[in-house]
Amino acid sequence: MRNHLSIFFLVFTCLPLGYSQNLVPNGSMEIITSCPTTYGEINLATGWFATLNSPDYFNSCNDGPYKTQDANLGGTQMPFHGGAYCAMVCKNSNSDYHEHQTIKLIQPLIVNNTYQCRMWVSLCEISSYGSNKLGFQFSANGESSVNNLSQLYTDSIITNKTNWVLISGSFVAKSPFAYVSIGNFFEDSHTKMVRLDGGSYGGAYFYVDSISVSGTGEVVIEKLDLVLKRTVEPGVFSMTGLQQNSSLLITKASGEVVFSTDSASQDMKIDLSPFDRGTYCVIVESLSGDIVRKIITY
Numbered sequence: 001m002r003n004h005l006s007i008f009f010l011v012f013t014c015l016p017l018g019y020s021q022n023l024v025p026n027g028s029m030e031i032i033t034s035c036p037t038t039y040g041e042i043n044l045a046t047g048w049f050a051t052l053n054s055p056d057y058f059n060s061c062n063d064g065p066y067k068t069q070d071a072n073l074g075g076t077q078m079p080f081h082g083g084a085y086c087a088m089v090c091k092n093s094n095s096d097y098h099e100h101q102t103i104k105l106i107q108p109l110i111v112n113n114t115y116q117c118r119m120w121v122s123l124c125e126i127s128s129y130g131s132n133k134l135g136f137q138f139s140a141n142g143e144s145s146v147n148n149l150s151q152l153y154t155d156s157i158i159t160n161k162t163n164w165v166l167i168s169g170s171f172v173a174k175s176p177f178a179y180v181s182i183g184n185f186f187e188d189s190h191t192k193m194v195r196l197d198g199g200s201y202g203g204a205y206f207y208v209d210s211i212s213v214s215g216t217g218e219v220v221i222e223k224l225d226l227v228l229k230r231t232v233e234p235g236v237f238s239m240t241g242l243q244q245n246s247s248l249l250i251t252k253a254s255g256e257v258v259f260s261t262d263s264a265s266q267d268m269k270i271d272l273s274p275f276d277r278g279t280y281c282v283i284v285e286s287l288s289g290d291i292v293r294k295i296i297t298y
Helices: none
Strands: 049-052 056-059 084-092 100-104 113-123 129-131 134-139 165-172 179-184 193-195 203-219 227-230 236-240 246-252 257-264 267-271 279-286 289-296
Touching (some): 084 100, 084 129, 084 179, 113 134, 134 203, 179 203
Parallel strands (some): 129 203
Antiparallel strands (some): 049 100, 056 084, 084 203, 100 179, 113 165, 129 193, 227 236, 246 257, 246 279, 279 289
């Protein structure tokens, strides 16, 4: 068995926090519906399905080109874990060809939570090129796209055909994504390759194993920046920068409440014209904390 070489590719800020539950079911692709017998059968790994072209599936139950315990279609590489892995084209030297595979997460991501993504990859020996941009793309509906968007990916060109290489990093969820896809989501013009000695395939073809997405417990709260401006209407003010569904309270200097809501919108107007001229306090409560502003009506 080959040694495991850990190389960390830091895409965004990588947080040294403990790992929690892996949200990727069957991340090592050990659970199967049946044994692979030909190309493009990633759907035989329970839960996984192809969303672009035809990623391949390898398992120790196969005794031909799609086995993992000896030389196979891509070369010779023992699994990083268990007896299975997948393989996909990250970049072709002659055409804008990619392969993606996708799975539904155990539960959707939580907005503003930080997630750690990890997968182990090894360049197949038949590859004539090494490549970068292999990574993760999250979606709400289980679709993937070559749209130059990926929550986490490697910018370093991977050329190692002997060892498993770790792609790892963290990102903050901006949407409650329910699916994760694996592959290269960047067009050819944004993907780099390097020519290698040997190899019968004119592109970069990678084994992939042990895929995980885990919450770190870190919650990122966006900074609140409340802006109050007078409008042309006497006693009417515009407010911007509120977080959706913040609590808003407006009081007179005496403490008397003149307006309150638990569902303030990000942009809204407040009308103090029905009230006496003077000093008012605007108090906002949100996940980012409390903020107070003073306004004077004339």
